[in-house]
Amino acid sequence: MNIEKSWANEPDTAEHAQLAAIAREAAAAAASYLAEVGAGPVEREYKANAHDIVTIHDRACEDRIREVLLARCPEASIVGEEGGTHEGSGPVTFYVDPIDGTSNFATGNPLFGISIGVAVKGVLVGGVVNAPTLGREFWSDPSGAYLGDQRLGPNPERAFADALVLTGFPGLRDVSEGPAFAERERLALLEGAGAIRNLGSAALELCFVAAGWADATMLTRINPWDIAAGFHIVEQAGGSVRTWTCRPEGGNSPVIPPQECPAYVACASAKRYSELDSLLQSIHESRCERSPLNEGAHHE
Numbered sequence: 248m249n250i251e252k253s254w255a256n257e258p259d260t261a262e263h264a265q266l267a268a269i270a271r272e273a274a275a276a277a278a279s280y281l282a283e284v285g286a287g288p289v290e291r292e293y294k295a296n297a298h299d300i301v302t303i304h305d306r307a308c309e310d311r312i313r314e315v316l317l318a319r320c321p322e323a324s325i326v327g328e329e330g331g332t333h334e335g336s337g338p339v340t341f342y343v344d345p346i347d348g349t350s351n352f353a354t355g356n357p358l359f360g361i362s363i364g365v366a367v368k369g370v371l372v373g374g375v376v377n378a379p380t381l382g383r384e385f386w387s388d389p390s391g392a393y394l395g396d397q398r399l400g401p402n403p404e405r406a407f408a409d410a411l412v413l414t415g416f417p418g419l420r421d422v423s424e425g426p427a428f429a430e431r432e433r434l435a436l437l438e439g440a441g442a443i444r445n446l447g448s449a450a451l452e453l454c455f456v457a458a459g460w461a462d463a464t465m466l467t468r469i470n471p472w473d474i475a476a477g478f479h480i481v482e483q484a485g486g487s488v489r490t491w492t493c494r495p496e497g498g499n500s501p502v503i504p505p506q507e508c509p510a511y512v513a514c515a516s517a518k519r520y521s522e523l524d525s526l527l528q529s530i531h532e533s534r535c536e537r538s539p540l541n542e543g544a545h546h547e
Contacts, residue, residue, distance in 0.1 A: 260389045266320065266339060267373025267388035270363040270476075273315035277308040277345055277361045278379035302353055305329050308345035308361060316341050316363075328472045338368045342475035342506060347376075348448030357381050362450035364475025369504040374476030376450045385454040385480055392457050392483035400484035402459035402515040407522055409441045410462035413452040416526075421467055425533065432526055439522055453477025456515045457484035465512040465523050467530050475506040481513045488513045489524060491531040 322337030348359030
């Protein structure tokens with residue numbers, strides 16, 4: 248399958264499905280590589296700090312992913328965690344996280360996934376999160392969201408007191424920006440929600456929400472390659488996503504795609520949890536007062 252067209256007109260549903268299939272093929276190539284590597288602890292390197300690590304396998308996976316994507320869709324842009332941005336001449340962008348949950352992967356923990364989201368002119372049209380050690384492939388295209396061959400959604404609506412929420416809040420930066428606020432809100436979440444868990448992979452947390460295995464997930468700071476695929480999978484399963492950013496909006500400012508916003512709350516159904524939305528709104532307002540530009544930061 249090779250996308251070789253001028254894209255003079257808006258791509259149709261069949262072409263979006265082709266792009267999603269290309270993303271799945273690329274993720275499968277990386278999963279095959281990891282199967283050859285095998286399970287178990289691996290050597291790690293540090294990027295920004297000890298909480299931001301990378302392994303040789305992250306880079307090797309991204310190389311294999313890029314090879315497939317550019318062979319099938321040579322005009323595409325690629326926004327990758329390890330390899331940076333490849334600027335293509337067409338309107339298609341693939342958001343690539345070769346191993347989301349690297350800290351888990353590096354210790355032999357199976358909760359990690361290969362995440363590839365695909366957008367056309369900034370609008371998400373497909374995604375895949377392949378969790379090779381778990382033997383699970385979550386994916387979406389214009390026809391819906393799936394776990395393997397099983398269609399996902401619709402999911403039940405639960406009261407917040409019964410909800411399972413997946414989140415790493417508060418992270419180190421949340422605590423450093425406002426320790427009293429972070430502790431107060433952490434306790435409020437623990438008291439108000441049915442249960443709070445942290446998987447260590449934003450991509451998998453979004454997929455668990457899409458599958459109805461959790462009711463909501465939220466993070467206050469993230470990068471687009473972590474969430475692009477998961478956002479589309481959640482929405483195609485009938486869920487809802489709300490994002491926040493401090494980048495200027497309105498007037499002559501360009502529209503900011505949701506996957507490029509650094510904070511979000513995703514819910515398994517159309518039901519929103521005001522407790523989570525209000526928390527993110529408060530954090531958003533505080534950050535915007537301090538800085539007109541608030542970028543994401545990966546911390547898995």
